[in-house]
Amino acid sequence: MASRRNTAAPTDKSAPGGAATAVAVDAVVFAMDGAELKVLLVQRGLAPFKGSWALPTGNARAGETLEAAVARVLAESTGVRAGFLEQLGAYRDPSHDALERAVSVAYLAFLPGPVDVDVAPGTTDASFVPMRRALDRRRTDLAFDHHQVLRDGLERARTELEHTSRATALCPPAFTLSRLRTVYEAVWGHSVDAPNFRRKVLATPGFVVPTGRMAAAGPEGGKPAQLYRAGKAVVLQPPLYRQQSGGRRGF
Amino acid sequence: MASRRNTAAPTDKSAPGGAATAVAVDAVVFAMDGAELKVLLVQRGLAPFKGSWALPTGNARAGETLEAAVARVLAESTGVRAGFLEQLGAYRDPSHDALERAVSVAYLAFLPGPVDVDVAPGTTDASFVPMRRALDRRRTDLAFDHHQVLRDGLERARTELEHTSRATALCPPAFTLSRLRTVYEAVWGHSVDAPNFRRKVLATPGFVVPTGRMAAAGPEGGKPAQLYRAGKAVVLQPPLYRQQSGGRRGF
DNA sequence: CCAAAAGTGTTATGTCTACACCCATGA
DNA sequence: TCATGGGTGTAGACATAACACTTTTGG
Numbered sequence: 001m002a003s004r005r006n007t008a009a010p011t012d013k014s015a016p017g018g019a020a021t022a023v024a025v026d027a028v029v030f031a032m033d034g035a036e037l038k039v040l041l042v043q044r045g046l047a048p049f050k051g052s053w054a055l056p057t058g059n060a061r062a063g064e065t066l067e068a069a070v071a072r073v074l075a076e077s078t079g080v081r082a083g084f085l086e087q088l089g090a091y092r093d094p095s096h097d098a099l100e101r102a103v104s105v106a107y108l109a110f111l112p113g114p115v116d117v118d119v120a121p122g123t124t125d126a127s128f129v130p131m132r133r134a135l136d137r138r139r140t141d142l143a144f145d146h147h148q149v150l151r152d153g154l155e156r157a158r159t160e161l162e163h164t165s166r167a168t169a170l171c172p173p174a175f176t177l178s179r180l181r182t183v184y185e186a187v188w189g190h191s192v193d194a195p196n197f198r199r200k201v202l203a204t205p206g207f208v209v210p211t212g213r214m215a216a217a218g219p220e221g222g223k224p225a226q227l228y229r230a231g232k233a234v235v236l237q238p239p240l241y242r243q244q245s246g247g248r249r250g251f
Numbered sequence: 252m253a254s255r256r257n258t259a260a261p262t263d264k265s266a267p268g269g270a271a272t273a274v275a276v277d278a279v280v281f282a283m284d285g286a287e288l289k290v291l292l293v294q295r296g297l298a299p300f301k302g303s304w305a306l307p308t309g310n311a312r313a314g315e316t317l318e319a320a321v322a323r324v325l326a327e328s329t330g331v332r333a334g335f336l337e338q339l340g341a342y343r344d345p346s347h348d349a350l351e352r353a354v355s356v357a358y359l360a361f362l363p364g365p366v367d368v369d370v371a372p373g374t375t376d377a378s379f380v381p382m383r384r385a386l387d388r389r390r391t392d393l394a395f396d397h398h399q400v401l402r403d404g405l406e407r408a409r410t411e412l413e414h415t416s417r418a419t420a421l422c423p424p425a426f427t428l429s430r431l432r433t434v435y436e437a438v439w440g441h442s443v444d445a446p447n448f449r450r451k452v453l454a455t456p457g458f459v460v461p462t463g464r465m466a467a468a469g470p471e472g473g474k475p476a477q478l479y480r481a482g483k484a485v486v487l488q489p490p491l492y493r494q495q496s497g498g499r500r501g502f
Numbered sequence: 503c504c505a506a507a508a509g510t511g512t513t514a515t516g517t518c519t520a521c522a523c524c525c526a527t528g529a
Numbered sequence: 530t531c532a533t534g535g536g537t538g539t540a541g542a543c544a545t546a547a548c549a550c551t552t553t554t555g556g
Contacts, residue, residue: 022273023354066343066354090341090356092317103274103317103354105341178535196519198536221528222534237495238517244488429508447546449509472555473507489544 023060024093024104025070026146028153029082030187031111031128032170037186038114038128039150041140042077045124049143053134055150056080056126057104070107078126079118082109084169088153091145106149108156110169157187162239165207168230176215176225177201180208188242200240206233274311275344275355276321277397279404280333281438282362282379283421288437289365289379290401292391293328296375300394304385306401307331307377308355321358329377330369333360335420339404344395357400359407361420408438413490416458419481427466427476428452431459439493451491457484 029040041053058073060066070085088106114128134140134150142150160166161184168175170183181197201207208228217224280291292304309324311317321336339357365379385391385401393401411417412435419426421434432448452458459479468475 060343060353062353066341087340089338090317090354092311102311102313103341103356105354176535193519193521194534195521195536195538200518217527218534219528220533221526222532223526223536225535241518427508444546444548445507446509446511446548451545468554469507470555471506472553473505474509474553476508492545 022102023066023069024057024101025060025066025073026091026104026106026144026149027056027070027074027082027085028088028106028108028150029056029074029080029111030109030131030153030157030170031114032183032186033114033128033130035182035186037131039131039134039153040078040080040117041127041129041134041142042120042123043125044122044143046122051124052141052143053129054143055106055146057144057146059101060105066105067107070105074109077120077123079120080111080115082111085109088149088156091149093144101144104144106153108153110157110166112170112172154187158242161187162242163236165204165230165233165236168208171230174211174213174227174229176227177208178225180228184240184242190243197240204233204236206231207236273353274317274320275308275352276311276317276324277342277355277357277395277400278307278321278325278333278336279339279357279359279401280307280325280331280362281360281382281404281408281421282365283434283437284365284379284381286433286437288382290382290385290404291329291331291368292378292380292385292393293371293374294376295373295394297373302375303392303394304380305394306357306397308395308397310352311356317356318358321356325360328371328374330371331362331366333362336360339400339407342396342400352395355395357404359404361408361417363421363423405438409493412438413493414487416455416481416484416487419459422481425462425464425478425480427478428459429476431479435491435493441494448491455484455487457482458487 027040031038031040040056042056043053044050056074056077058069058077060069064072066087067085071082074080074082074085085107086109088108090103090105092103093101117126117128119126129140131154134142135147135154137147157166167180167183167187170187171179177198178194180201181192181194184192184197209231211227211229213227214224215227278291282289282291291307293307294304295301307325307328309320309328311320315323317338318336322333325331325333325336336358337360339359341354341356343354344352368377368379370377380391382405385393386398386405388398408417418431418434418438421438422430428449429445431452432443432445435443435448460482462478462480464478465475466478
């Protein structure tokens with residue numbers, strides 16, 4: 001899954017010449033793997049939290065926007081390139097020493113599937129791990145306040161799926177409505193009625209656009225499905241409501 | 252409106268003994284004044300942006316949470332105390348010099364009405380100004396990236412009113428449903444049908460609770476209205492939808 | 503009595519949910 | 530022909546918007 005990378009080592013420090021900015025950026029990168037939602041984690045090889053898992057993180061450089069910083073940190077520490085990174089919030093790290101990590105700003109990104117991950121110098125492992133495992137404190141010990149950041153990222157993703165078309169970012173360029181539905185089911189943690197889902201998606205102009213092509217039928221048969229691509233709409237009006245979180249089947 | 256304060260001058264710098272944290276906090280404080288929405292601004296008496304208006308802002312101190320920092324900065328620079336401050340987002344200041352304001356974290360608060368505002372040392376004026384004027388670049392020149400922060404704050408307030416009971420924070424402890432409706436109209440920038448609004452608010456359990464008391468009738472007469480107080484519900488289910496922003500009457 | 507504002511009723515229209523049912527494919 | 534999954538139909542429950550109407554006050 002993760003391969004040792006050969007490129008030059010990132011410093012993971014502030015840019016030489018610039019003053020220490022004390023601003024860290026964290027990346028919450030979600031990806032679908034089959035019907036399962038996974039998140040990108042790295043295992044730290046250096047203090048603090050050596051040996052713990054963590055979200056990809058690093059320091060912003062002087063003169064760099066936060067978006068550029070998180071994209072660079074993500075690429076340098078895992079080799080992963082994310083298209084759109086959306087700000088999740090700012091976190092005052094409880095373990096902050098005065099200059100380093102005075103504050104960290106978390107960003108959220110969606111990928112269609114798990115991609116090859118580099119293990120950068122300073123880390124001992126890096127991979128996409130199932131959400132359920134990543135959020136379980138008994139099984140995964142996350143560095144800094146990354147447990148809270150990850151929880152917030154999941155909650156943000158859940159409401160994003162209700163109100164925007166961002167779910168298509170968790171699908172490949174061409175996808176069936178079933179694939180899109182499994183995204184909703186994986187993120188929300190409960191099943192979604194297929195006929196009604198189909199109608200609501202197609203009734204929202206610009207959510208998905210038919211490609212005219214068909215997907216191959218599954219190995220067990222079944223009617224071949226129409227292939228769609230993401231449309232230009234961003235806001236879903238009306239929204240796609242998830243189940244009230246009374247009976248939780250999710251994480 | 253604004254009174255000169257006599258208390259000790261805040262330093263508006265990082266705490267003595269702590270290292271420079273480079274983390275600024277900004278406060279977006281909304282208040283209702285009659286049927287109008289206003290925002291708290293201060294006129295800067297010091298560089299940078301001397302003479303410009305700005306949101307109350309200052310630096311976080313070492314060891315201080317962001318919430319504590321913004322509450323302290325708000326109180327020190329205007330004398331205003333806000334109950335609940337909600338994080339709006341992190342902004343990389345385009346005009347940042349390496350150590351100061353490397354990043355600023357904005358917070359949002361609601362007050363029932365304009366309160367007395369102190370003019371702290373380092374500022375030449377401070378008051379609640381109408382949203383329309385504050386957002387109009389030709390009439391109000393805001394320091395830093397505060398124009399964008401203010402726009403984001405208004406947009407956040409608009410969606411908060413749709414999905415949560417936060418609108419009650421813009422009302423006094425006891426209020427009529429008409430008062431609550433004017434809050435929605437002021438923030439959304441369009442009128443709301445009174446009968447339907449009433450029904451939806453009362454149908455949402457825990458949104459408002461009747462006090463049993465009645466408000467006095469207005470100067471021009473009219474049936475006296477029931478007084479309500481805020482309930483314990485936070486999320487509105489179903490939401491109170493604002494008008495689609497096709498015909499904008501607002502800001 | 504009139505104007506003003508609170509509050510109730512009503513109706514047409516739309517939306518959501520749950521589930522029955524049909525269609526096309528692989529084995 | 531059967532299991533599997535794609536796709537359509539539909540009926541009841543529920544929510545919404547628009548507006549007519551009644552009630553209670555001050556002038």
